[in-house]
Amino acid sequence: NAGVTQTPKFQVLKTGQSMTLQCAQDMNHEYMSWYRQDPGMGLRLIHYSVGAGITDQGEVPNGYNVSRSTTEDFPLRLLSAAPSQTSVYFCASSYGAGTTTGGELFFGEGSRLTVL
Amino acid sequence: AQSVAQPEDQVNVAEGNPLTVKCTYSVSGNPYLFWYVQYPNRGLQFLLKYITGDNLVKGSYGFEAEFNKSQTSFHLKKPSALVSDSALYFCAVRGDNYGQNFVFGPGTRLSVLP
Numbered sequence: 001n002a003g004v005t006q007t008p009k010f011q012v013l014k015t016g017q018s019m020t021l022q023c024a025q026d027m028n029h030e031y032m033s034w035y036r037q038d039p040g041m042g043l044r045l046i047h048y049s050v051g052a053g054i055t056d057q058g059e060v061p062n063g064y065n066v067s068r069s070t071t072e073d074f075p076l077r078l079l080s081a082a083p084s085q086t087s088v089y090f091c092a093s094s095y096g097a098g099t100t101t102g103g104e105l106f107f108g109e110g111s112r113l114t115v116l
Numbered sequence: 117a118q119s120v121a122q123p124e125d126q127v128n129v130a131e132g133n134p135l136t137v138k139c140t141y142s143v144s145g146n147p148y149l150f151w152y153v154q155y156p157n158r159g160l161q162f163l164l165k166y167i168t169g170d171n172l173v174k175g176s177y178g179f180e181a182e183f184n185k186s187q188t189s190f191h192l193k194k195p196s197a198l199v200s201d202s203a204l205y206f207c208a209v210r211g212d213n214y215g216q217n218f219v220f221g222p223g224t225r226l227s228v229l230p
Contacts, residue, residue, distance in 0.1 A: 033217070040222055041222060045217055048217060058217065107152075107159035108159050109158060
């Protein structure tokens with residue numbers, strides 16, 4: 001199993017450009033999510049999905065879009081990049097849609113994005 | 117609302133000494149508590165979790181954590197630190213009536229000195 005795979009690992013954008021961060025998991029997890037990591041702020045939830053066709057906003061959704069057409073894939077789209085979106089982005093997934101399992105998150109290796 | 121505090125930005129400990137990384141939380145309902153470790157330029161790796169049962173939870177690489185409901189704490193511990201334990205540690209919480217979304221603390225950088 002590859003686990004959670006993110007691409008690209010590094011990306012430099014100019015202000016106003018758009019791009020998509022790809023995330024795929026091969027564990028048949030129902031729950032998938034995107035976080036951004038900034039120094040001293042921990043991880044903040046951008047968007048999440050509890051299953052194919054279902055997405056919702058997290059703590060910091062502005063400037064980002066997501067879709068979930070399959071169980072495996074959960075791409076994150078930056079519509080018009082801004083310098084404030086310079087960050088490290090992590091995709092994570094977990095099993096168990098129910099709240100009683102306490103399923104831990106499995107993380108990808110991260111995508112480092114710089115917006116000039 | 118859920119929240120997690122890690123009161124120490126940095127913890128320094130000598131190799132072979134015991135280590136503690138502190139975490140306190142606030143959540144409505146019963147807490148599901150987690151510790152993750154992040155090595156440089158890597159994703160987060162799961163260490164251990166508390167869901168229910170014994171307050172002392174054992175996890176990967178010799179780490180353990182103690183759940184204290186009255187103090188709303190979930191401190192990470194290891195009896196004898198290794199230089200290779202140096203990394204960034206995150207505590208996370210999920211309430212059992214708050215769906216599947218996690219809230220992460222700001223992280224504590226652990227440095228184990230040889």
